[in-house]
Amino acid sequence: MIQSKMKWKFTYRDPEESNIGLPGVTPLTQQLLEKRGIMDPAAADSFLNPTIEQLHDPMLMDGMQRAVTRVNDAIASEEPILVFGDYDADGVTSTSVMVEALRKAGALCDFYIPNRFTEGYGPNKEAFQFAFDSGYTLIITVDTGIAAIEEAAFAKELGIDLIITDHHEVQEVLPDAYSIIHPKTSANYPFQELAGVGVAFKFAQSLLGRFPKEFLDLVVIGTIADLVPLKGENRVLAAIGLKAISRSTRPGIQALRKVCNIDGEMNEETIGFSIGPRLNAVGRLQDAGPAVDLLLSENQEEAEQIALFINQLNQERQKIVTAIAKEAEEMVCCKDGEAENVLVVAKEGWNPGVLGIVASKLVRQFDRPAIVLAIDEEKGEAKGSARSIDAFDLFSNCMEVRHRFKHFGGHAQAAGMTLDINQVDGLREDLIQLAQEKLSEEDYQQVLDVETTVDLTDITLKQIEEVNQLRPFGMGNPKPLFHLKHTPKEVRLIGSKKNHLKFQFQSEQTRVDGIAFGMGDLYQQISPHAALDVVGELGINEWNGRKNVQVMIKDLSVKEWQLFDHRGSTHIEKNIMIPPEEAFVAVGFQGETQAPCNLPVVQADSVTQGDSYDGVLLIDLPGRVSEMRDLLTKIKGQKIFVCYHLKESTFLKTWPSRDHFKWFYGMLLKRGSFNLHKEADLLAKRKGWDRSMVEFISEVFFELDFVKMEDGIITVESEPSQKDLQESSLYREREEQLQMERTLYYSTYNELKSWFDQYVNQPVKHVKEEVVNGL
Structure with missing residues (x-):
């Protein structure tokens, strides 16, 4: 099993x-x-058969018309526009879509993506101040901003009109922005699960007044890489986007194809495991600008150079993830030998950009929600990412302990956060408590x-x-x-x-x-x-x-018990693996004390009814089949290993039939005597027997008082008793030995398994001794 x-x-x-x-x-x-x-x-x-016609009118989103009007006014007055994005694959594709759409509409625009390490996630006051000082009075966020309460207020103080386009979970209070375009704040919009790039695409469609199919190759990347539900509009955008990206002539896409060794049609796995991780790698290790530059590039040679650089970053990212994951796993394992209900690990020096990947690895390994934090002693902060299991909603549970965080945002299964170092232990305790109250043991099993x-x-x-x-x-x-x-x-x-x-x-x-x-x-x-x-x-x-x-x-x-056949093997230990959490035992019949893998040995006659083990090694043969049957009806085992050898075989010797006995007795009557020492080999050769058969017949006759034996001279008793061969204990023992060898040693695997099936793990019952004639 x-x-x-x-x-x-x-x-x-x-x-x-x-x-x-x-x-x-x-x-x-x-x-x-x-x-x-x-x-x-x-x-x-x-x-x-998903089609464009299944998509909804973007103007159904609240704030859309107001935002489009504001952008058109900026275009008319040549007012520069800053697109403020995020550093993941959804964020950089959202930024690329918005920048390209604005430029097609005639706007003067540029983009800004905060540095994960120096600025953290989302809008920040320093960036808005820099934008204002650079002459920007209109900022459009993409894939971020819905939690930027203080930052939106600061922008308003500066005189900046802030248009927020986002898709992340809406918190208790909305930012005071010029316009918010978010599916979940739009009661009349039929679909609420768009990715950030999907929202940006809707804005682009409204701004351009047409369906901008040229952006579909970007939309599919962000939609799939951000792990939003692929249903409704997301399914349509992903399906038609995969067709678009498969035939895209965009230099950045072509360059990514080349470094990823992608030929032919692309699918969701191509995006999820090749393109998405490479775009994500840029913002994980440095400023995410090159990822946007790649997607906006119109020069093939330039795009290929950027793509090669991004590929190198991804390889570096993989090495960093491996090293941090190993450290994080060791920190988890050393907690009393068992993982806690929620894993919260933190260490100075970890790269904050890869901690989401590390958290995912911990979730897969331990089946626990995981938060992985990088400690910055100088700032007194811990910053990182979280991933969760299906049964534990990270967003809602973390919102119950919102006071622990300086910044927090995300979804049910993924989140990012910043908190003071002195809040880490309290966060761990709070979340463990919440998990204990809400989850059962089954919830921790994938x-x-x-x-x-x-x-x-x-x-x-x-x-x-x-x-x-x-x-x-x-x-x-x-x-x-x-x-x-x-x-x-x-x-x-x-x-x-x-x-x-x-x-x-x-x-x-x-x-x-x-x-x-x-x-x-x-x-x-x-x-x-x-x-x-x-x-x-x-x-x-x-x-x-x-x-x-x-x-x-x-x-x-494997739901049934299993038989492992190592009969006669000389390399048993190499072929047996004993899981550390399983109980194994070796059983002997003839007093054998040595067992493979240094297992404890018990003798079959000391096994009691109901003794149970994960694995049972049978290390020698019983004297008779019934002994094996009795053992199997008493002991419970999910894996049975037959590891015995046969030192001397009865089965390979000639077994005398009743006709052999009759002929030999008749020969004695005719001759009167027979010298076993001198004539046994000659008789065996003449009859095609072996010497042991001659000796066996002689010993059976002697036991039954049919003959006398003295110094090897056999003579017939004058008045022999009337007995059957079965009355000879020697005959019965040899017959039982033969039966045992046939059944337990010389049988095929299927024959042996079939015989064992009658007794292994069966309800206790009284079984009559069976008569086996072969199998």
């Missing part, structure tokens, strides 16, 4: 019960649509939301291509996870470090590969022919023009 590491949540109905009735779509795909709340053909068609169970025959190229019509996948529209139960034909380790597993599942008509990254440690825990339960994503692996279906495994389990 192998326990799954995550909690599998099965909430689906039978695919045949689907009610959509969409022509040309399989019941499985219809079920996926229903689970996403799409219950009729019209809604399904809109979801599967949940896999399983779409449905599929048979191996369901996993076809056609079905996977149909499922991919639900793309782009992301927040709010997760990539479907499927449950499959099947016995793999083959399991092997792959990868340069042999830390990944590859399975081959096969039926009469179907072959599916299963890839489990990072699960190589389970290799020795999966027995041959074990029925695996796996949860994973369906995919297509294309190599040299050939397409093969595969399952990218996220988690697996």
Whole structure:
């Protein structure tokens, strides 16, 4: 048995019960649509075929008309405009969209992105003062500003008109700005989950008076990279944006393609794992300006130089993350050996720009909300980022302890904050207390939301291509996870470090590969022919023009007990892995005291009913099959390892039949005597027996009083008793030994497993001694 590491949540109905009735779509795909709340053909068609027409009128947003009018007045009077952005991928794409839109509208404009290290997140008074001193009296924020209460008041004092466009969570009080464009402050706007770049795009559309499709290649980056729900307008913008970025001629996009080694069509994974991280890396390590310069560049050579620089920054960022994550993990692990309900770690010298990534790593490793802070002793501050588990809303819970922060903002699953150093311990205690009050043990276990169970025959190229019509996948529209139960034909380790597993599942008509990254440690825990339960994503692996279906495994389990066959092996310890948290024991029958892996050894006759272990090693053979049966009915084990050897085999010796006994007795009657010492080898050679068979027959006859034996001379008793061969204890012992070897040593794996299945972990019952004639 192998326990799954995550909690599998099965909430689906039978695919045949689907009610959509969409022509040309399989019941499985219809079920996926229903689970996403799409219950009729019209809604399904809109979801599967997103178009521009599904987007809402940007003028429905509060503050839009007022903002557009103000910008047009600035353009008419040649008043310069400053775009104030953020330093993440959403922020730099928002900035790029807004700057390019303003310039297309005829505005004089520039952009300003605060330095994460010297200024922190969001608008600040020093930046606004600098803007005013530089001649700006109109500032437009993008992807930031909704929490800038004091900064907005300061701008007003300076005489700056502040237009805020943002999408982050709205706090108790709104800034006193000239105009606020935010979906969540607009009661009449139908969709409230736009990314910052989506809001900027809506502004650009209103300002230009047309649909600016030339910005879609930027909109898709910010929308996917910022992890907003990919439903409603976000789904439309991401879907049509992926098509736009795939054919984009923008020099910055082309340059990013080159450094990321991207060929062909882009998808959400291309954005999320290649382009987004590189754009994010700039603001994590320095001023984010180069990222905007890259996206706005009109010169291919310039764009490629910037892209190479950004790629180098990303490589540096990866090294920094690895080093900090290692330190943070050690700080977590040293707390009484177990992670607290909420992780809050802080250290001087950590780079604040990468702490969100480190927090994500801690969440994945420990299944706990995590806050990672960099301490600045000179300022007396701790600044950092937080990430959370599904069951713990970071924004709402941190708002309950808002007094701990100097600055705070974010979402349910991600946030940024600044606080005084002396508030760190109090914050930790408060959040741990809130988690204890609100969360159960199950909430700390990562949940896999399983779409449905599929048979191996369901996993076809056609079905996977149909499922991919639900793309782009992301927040709010997760990539479907499927449950499959099947016995793999083959399991092997792959990868340069042999830390990944590859399975081959096969039926009469179907072959599916299963890839489990990072699960190589389970290799020795999966027995041959074990029925695996796996949860994973369906995919297509294309190599040299050939397409093969595969399952990218996220988690697996084995729900039945497992048999590991090491009979006769001389390298047992290399093939057995004992997890430190599991209880293993070695059991002997014949007084054996040495066991692999230095396990404690107990003798079978001392095992009591109900003794339970995770693993049981059988280190020697019993004298008879019934002894093994009795042990298996008493002891409970999820993994049983047969590790015994056979020093001398009865099975490989010739077993005499009743005809052999009759012939030998007849020969004695005819001859009168037989010299076992001198004639046994000659007789064995003439009859095609071996000497041990001659000796065995002689000893059985002697025990049954059929013959006399003296100094190796065998003679027939004058009045032999009438006895059956079964009355000979020697005969019975040899028969039992033969039966034991046949059953427990010379059987095939499947035969042995089948025999063990009768007794392992079965309810206690009285079983009659079985008569085994072979298997």
